[in-house]
Amino acid sequence: MKRWMLVAAAVVVLLGLVTGGLWVFLPPDHRTTFLVDASESSDFREVADAVGSAASNMSGDDSLALRRFGGSCDSANTSELVSPGTGQAAKIADAARSITPSGKATLLSGILAAIDDFARTYPFRGDKTNRVVVVARGEADACGKSADEVRAIIKEHTLRAGVKLDFRFVGHRLTPEQAKALTEIAAAADAQQPRLTKTSDELVTTMKEVSVPADLVAKEIKTSSCDSATPEALAAAHKLETDRIRYFDVKCQQDRYVLALANTEPKLSDDLIIVFEYKSDAWRYVVSGTDLPCGDVPKDVWKAWNFPCNFEPVVCRDTQDSKVIDLDGAGCPAALDIADRYKAAIEAGQAEGQGLFWQSGDWSCSWPYENGYAHSQVPQKCVRTTDKLVVQLGDYQR
Known part of the structure; x- marks a missing residue:
């Protein structure tokens, strides 16, 4: 019996040593969560590509995760797409590019869920840094919380998580009003001033810069693909x-x-x-x-x-009352948005003259005259002035 007890005690000690060893050696030095605004927008592919580039630029020993936010304020509107783990940059990139953007921006829900992700004992936190990289593309949060409420809620969750989180905010193609709102939320999270980008190249570069831990910047940034x-x-x-x-x-x-x-x-x-x-x-x-x-x-x-490509027109909607065609690659969310707003402007008497001229932001819409067609046969069109992409309301004539 004594021999049995000695063997059992030895096994317990050995298991303790193994468990303790895993606890010491398994935690990564750095853990980063990419928190991505997946609310409805026409430029989400740029964000997905930038997240993939940033993930592939980081050390394979870093623990990386991906969480999305966006949806309805009164239902589940954030989810973890890739759980924390090392060596999964490609998985992060593929998951980001598979997101279908929809709904409204629900940044606060995403931030709180990301904080709570770090509150768990496992997956392991980073021994040196724990970071949340936030990418916002429109409204900072559409669910109506004031800056003071946001600050209080974030503080409560952070204290409960018991870990110091380094938030980094990136705003892509924001209006001045949207940038101001994002700055207020960043301040509530005790974060640095948000980095603002206007082009896809700027976004890729900025995402790499804010994702790599500060003590690794000099030695961990990999050669560009x-x-x-x-x-x-x-x-x-x-x-x-x-x-x-x-x-x-x-x-x-x-x-x-x-x-x-x-x-x-x-x-x-x-x-x-x-x-x-x-x-x-x-x-x-x-x-x-x-x-x-x-x-x-x-x-x-x-x-x-500086090379032209051939875009196959995409029918974004085809019903008895409405047909919307993306002629050049603006994307169906943008095409449907401007088409519906143009139709509402016409019905409200806001479009001018027989050409039904109407402008909204970067979009210029009209009912043009075209040679060889009666005016009634010509579909209405909206042109985005920044890149000359065309959305057509009606049958395809080109």
């Missing part, structure tokens, strides 16, 4: 059935897309145009030819390349 877009790497990623292929004029955008020219032997064309995407830590072939479809590559990337 664009730096790896060499002719040799692209040739390895896409091997044509020819004797030789030579890539040149390689143009990279957003650390994710490459447009390159290629010559082949025997010669297939004067200059073969090939598009690649950086995915799963490698360059992947997307499409090639001399006349390319836009596909999933964002319009601003094509614009930066």
Whole structure:
């Protein structure tokens, strides 16, 4: 019996040592949650790409998580899409790009849920830093809390969590009013002044800067994926059935897309145009030819390349009373929004003259005259003045 007790005691001691060892060695130095505004908007793809770039730029030993917010104020409006863990940058990127934006901004709910995520004993917190990187794209919060209420609620949850959290706020394409509201919430979270961005490139750069822990900035920022877009790497990623292929004029955008020219032997064309995407830590072939479809590559990337692509018009709505077509890639959320507002303006008598001229922000709408068609046959159109993208209300004539 004594021998049995000694063996049992030894096992208990051994388990204790193993458990203690895991507790010491498993916690990461740094843990970061990306908190993403997934409320309805036409520019969410830029945010998803920037989150993916920031995640891939961080150390594989960092614990990363992804949480979204956005929806209805009186129902569940935030959820954790990727739980904290190391070595899952690609998982974060894929989950961000799979989000379908909808609903209103519910930032406060997202912040409180992110704080509560850190309150649990497991997954482990970071030994050195625990950070929440927030990306806001519109209203800071549509659920009506005052700045004082927000400050009190955040303080209560933070004290309950028992951990010091470093909040970093990034506002993308915000109006001055929206930026002011985000600044107030950042102050309530005892955070730095929000970083504001206007373009996708600015957003990618800023997300990388605010995500990497301060003590690792000098040594942990990895080489940009664009730096790896060499002719040799692209040739390895896409091997044509020819004797030789030579890539040149390689143009990279957003650390994710490459447009390159290629010559082949025997010669297939004067200059073969090939598009690649950086995915799963490698360059992947997307499409090639001399006349390319836009596909999933964002319009601003094509614009930066100064290369026209062919966008297939998308019918965003087709009912008995309304047909809305995205002709050039504005995105259905933006197309439906401006179409409905234009229709309401016409019904309210706010559109001017026979051409039904009406403007709202970046959009200019009218009922144009076109050669070869009676006026009644021509659909109404709205043009976004910043990029000349067209939304059509009615049958497709082009």
